[in-house]
Amino acid sequence: MLANVKKIFEEPLYPYLRSVDQDENPPVQKPVIIIGAGPVGLTLAIDLALKDIQVVVLDDNEKVSFGSRAICFAKRPLEILDRLGVGEQCIEKGVTWSKGKVFFDERQVYDFDLLPDPDHKRPAFINLQQYYLETFLVQRLEKLKADGKPVEIRGKNKVTSIDQKDEFVILQIDTPEGAYAMQAQWVVACDGAASSVRSMLALEFQGRVFEDNFLIADVVMDAKFPTERWFWFDPPFNRGQSALLHKQPDNVWRIDLQLGWDIDKEAELKPEKVKARVQKMLGDDVKFDLEWVSIYTFQCRAMENFRHNRVIFAGDSAHQVSPFGARGANSGIADADNLAWKLKLVLDQLAPEELLDSYVEERVLAARENILNSTRSTDFITPKSKMSGIFRNAVLELAEQSEFARPLVNSGRLSVPSVYDKCSLTGKDHPDMPAITRPGAPAIDAPVDKKWLIDLVGNDFQLLAINTKVPDMLQVNEICIKSLIIEATDIVRQRYLGNAKSAVYLLRPDQHIMARWLEFDEQAVIQEIKRITRYSGRGN
Amino acid sequence: MGTLNTFPNLNDPDGFYEELLRLHEGLSEEESTLVNAKLVLILANHIGDRAVITEALTLARKSANVDQF
Structure with missing residues (x-):
C-alpha cells in the first residue's frame, strides 16, 4: 500500500x-x-x-x-x-472553494470566481x-x-x-x-x-470514447498552494499535455496529468514513475506521499x-x-x-x-x-486534430491579452443544475418574473428572516407566496400541499418577483419549480397537480 | 437575427488585401496559421451575432469546395 x-x-x-x-x-x-x-x-x-x-x-x-x-x-x-x-x-x-486559475505554458491566462455571491446558504463548490x-x-x-x-x-x-x-x-x-x-x-x-x-x-x-489517458495521483503534502482549482495547458512539467491541481481535506491534493494515448499503463502506474512526474510538477523541495494512483480513459x-x-x-x-x-x-x-x-x-x-x-x-x-458540456471541454483540453490544437492555442494566447477570449477558455464547465424546460411536468409561467426561477428550475436560495429559503421548502409539494396570501394547506387528489408565506426582500424580489408585485410559486418535493402565478388560484393549482396525478407523458 | 452581408462592404478592398498579406510576411506557415486562427476568433467576437457567424462558416466551407458540415 x-x-x-x-x-x-x-x-x-x-x-x-x-x-x-x-x-x-x-x-x-x-x-x-x-x-x-x-x-x-x-x-x-x-x-x-x-x-x-x-x-x-x-x-x-x-x-x-x-x-x-x-x-x-x-x-x-x-x-x-x-x-x-x-x-x-x-x-x-469539505474544502470550500469558488476560485480557479488557468495557466498556459508558464503564464497565467485566466482566473475565475464561480459564486462570489454571499446570499446563498451553500458555496459554489466543496471538495x-x-x-x-x-x-x-x-x-x-x-x-x-x-x-x-x-x-x-x-x-x-x-x-x-x-x-x-x-x-x-x-x-x-x-x-x-x-x-x-x-x-x-x-x-x-x-x-x-x-x-x-x-x-x-x-x-x-452508446457514446464517444476519448483516446487519451489521464493519471490521477492523490498526494498527501503540507503545501502552501491556495484553495483554488489550478489548470495547466501545455506546462513545462508535462509538455504538450494538460494538468490539474486541486485541494481536498486532510492535506490531500488531487493531481491529474494527461498522458496521451500511446502509453504503457503498467509502467506509468509504478510509484517511482508517478513520484518522479509529481516531483517535476511540484518542484524538488516539496515532500509528499502518494495516497492513491489510478489511470483512466474516459467516455461520454x-x-x-x-x-x-x-x-x-x-x-x-x-x-x-x-x-x-x-x-x-x-x-x-x-x-x-x-x-x-x-x-x-x-x-x-x-x-x-x-x-x-x-x-x-x-x-x-x-x-x-452534461454530455454536451463535458464533450466540449474534452475537445478543448485534448485537441484531436492539428487545427483544433491551433485554435486552442490561439484562444489561450488571446485570453492573456484580451478579455473577449476568456469565455472561450474551456478547462471544464462546472456542474450546474438542469432546468426542465419544456418537460411534461413543467407548468405555467408568468412573463414578468425572472428567468432563473422559471418553471422547471430548482428553487434558488435566498435569506428569509434569518433563515434560508432552501431550508424552508422541500420534501413535500409547497406553495411559496411572496407579498400575497395562500391557504395554510391544500389537499388535491390526496396530495397535500404545504404553504410558505414570505415578504419580499431585495434579494427575493430579484430572484423571484422581477417586475411582478407578488407571486405564488408551486414547488415539487425536489424543490424544483412547477408553475408560478401573480396570485393564488386554486383551480390553477389543481390543474398543475393533475399533470402528476393523471400523468400521461408529453402533451398533457 | 442573422443574414450575413455577402455584398461588397469594404470601402478599400485593395488596401485591405494588401494589409492582410503584409500581416503574414516573414511568418512560417505554422505561425501564419496561428495568426489566422486568432483573426477568426477576433472577428467572430466582433460580429457577435451567432446566426451571422453560422452563415459565414457555411459559406467559407462551401467555397472550399467540400461537403457541407
Missing part, C-alpha cells in the same frame, strides 16, 4: 450480515431494491426512507469507494444533501473525497434505520440475475453464505458506469431510456461523462433527487406508473446537457 495509515476506504463499513430474508421461501417482496451503495444509491435510499418507503440497498462490496474518485460537489447537490440531513457534515469536512461522502451517507442511513425507518444496506450481496415480471422483479443474490432470492416492485440500478444490471438486461450504452455516453419496465437506472449506470466539469456524481445525486418523490407517489398509488417516465424525460435532458 502507498500510505502507511490505514484509510477509511480500506475498512469494511457495512460488512456482510445474514438477513432473515435469506431464509424466506417464497422470497420476500420489497417496494424498492437499490443495487449499488455509491453516492447515488445511498442518496436515493435515504430520500425514500425519509418518505417511509421500505428500501434495501444491495452492494457486492462492503467498503466505501476505493480512492477519492469524485471530489467536487456543487451547490445544488449540497442543497439536496441538506434536505437529506447530510449537508452540514459535508461542508464541515470532498467520495469515500467521505459515502461514509456520511452510510452513517445517516444507519441512523435512520436505528430510528425505525424502513431502510437497510446489505454488504457482500451480489445480484446475479434479474427476471422482470409484470408486477414485480425477481433478483437472485449471491452472499458469502450462499444464494437467495428477493422480489421488488421497483429496482433502481445505481451500480456505476460498468453497471452489471445493464449488462444482465443486455441494454446498450448514455442509455437511450433510463427506465426498462420495473428497472430504473440512475447515475453513472445511465450516463457517463468525462470528469472535466464535475458532472458525474453531481448529476447522479440530482437523478436520485428527481426519482425519489415520484417513486413515493407511484407506490402510494397517488400517481400512475407512467409518472416515472417523467424521471426519464427530465434526467435524459440533464444527461444530454
Whole structure:
C-alpha cells in the first residue's frame, strides 16, 4: 500500500450480515431494491426512507469507494444533501472553494470566481473525497434505520440475475453464505458506469470514447498552494499535455496529468514513475506521499431510456461523462433527487406508473446537457486534430491579452443544475418574473428572516407566496400541499418577483419549480397537480 | 437575427488585401496559421451575432469546395 495509515476506504463499513430474508421461501417482496451503495444509491435510499418507503440497498462490496474518485460537489447537490440531513457534515469536512486559475505554458491566462455571491446558504463548490461522502451517507442511513425507518444496506450481496415480471422483479443474490432470492416492485440500478444490471438486461450504452489517458495521483503534502482549482495547458512539467491541481481535506491534493494515448499503463502506474512526474510538477523541495494512483480513459455516453419496465437506472449506470466539469456524481445525486418523490407517489398509488417516465424525460435532458458540456471541454483540453490544437492555442494566447477570449477558455464547465424546460411536468409561467426561477428550475436560495429559503421548502409539494396570501394547506387528489408565506426582500424580489408585485410559486418535493402565478388560484393549482396525478407523458 | 452581408462592404478592398498579406510576411506557415486562427476568433467576437457567424462558416466551407458540415 502507498500510505502507511490505514484509510477509511480500506475498512469494511457495512460488512456482510445474514438477513432473515435469506431464509424466506417464497422470497420476500420489497417496494424498492437499490443495487449499488455509491453516492447515488445511498442518496436515493435515504430520500425514500425519509418518505417511509421500505428500501434495501444491495452492494457486492462492503467498503466505501476505493480512492477519492469524485471530489467536487456543487451547490445544488449540497442543497439536496441538506434536505437529506447530510449537508452540514459535508461542508464541515469539505474544502470550500469558488476560485480557479488557468495557466498556459508558464503564464497565467485566466482566473475565475464561480459564486462570489454571499446570499446563498451553500458555496459554489466543496471538495470532498467520495469515500467521505459515502461514509456520511452510510452513517445517516444507519441512523435512520436505528430510528425505525424502513431502510437497510446489505454488504457482500451480489445480484446475479434479474427476471422482470409484470408486477414485480425477481433478483437472485449471491452472499458469502450462499444464494437467495428477493422480489421488488421497483429496482433502481445505481451500480456505476460498468453497471452489471445493464449488462444482465443486455441494454446498450452508446457514446464517444476519448483516446487519451489521464493519471490521477492523490498526494498527501503540507503545501502552501491556495484553495483554488489550478489548470495547466501545455506546462513545462508535462509538455504538450494538460494538468490539474486541486485541494481536498486532510492535506490531500488531487493531481491529474494527461498522458496521451500511446502509453504503457503498467509502467506509468509504478510509484517511482508517478513520484518522479509529481516531483517535476511540484518542484524538488516539496515532500509528499502518494495516497492513491489510478489511470483512466474516459467516455461520454448514455442509455437511450433510463427506465426498462420495473428497472430504473440512475447515475453513472445511465450516463457517463468525462470528469472535466464535475458532472458525474453531481448529476447522479440530482437523478436520485428527481426519482425519489415520484417513486413515493407511484407506490402510494397517488400517481400512475407512467409518472416515472417523467424521471426519464427530465434526467435524459440533464444527461444530454452534461454530455454536451463535458464533450466540449474534452475537445478543448485534448485537441484531436492539428487545427483544433491551433485554435486552442490561439484562444489561450488571446485570453492573456484580451478579455473577449476568456469565455472561450474551456478547462471544464462546472456542474450546474438542469432546468426542465419544456418537460411534461413543467407548468405555467408568468412573463414578468425572472428567468432563473422559471418553471422547471430548482428553487434558488435566498435569506428569509434569518433563515434560508432552501431550508424552508422541500420534501413535500409547497406553495411559496411572496407579498400575497395562500391557504395554510391544500389537499388535491390526496396530495397535500404545504404553504410558505414570505415578504419580499431585495434579494427575493430579484430572484423571484422581477417586475411582478407578488407571486405564488408551486414547488415539487425536489424543490424544483412547477408553475408560478401573480396570485393564488386554486383551480390553477389543481390543474398543475393533475399533470402528476393523471400523468400521461408529453402533451398533457 | 442573422443574414450575413455577402455584398461588397469594404470601402478599400485593395488596401485591405494588401494589409492582410503584409500581416503574414516573414511568418512560417505554422505561425501564419496561428495568426489566422486568432483573426477568426477576433472577428467572430466582433460580429457577435451567432446566426451571422453560422452563415459565414457555411459559406467559407462551401467555397472550399467540400461537403457541407
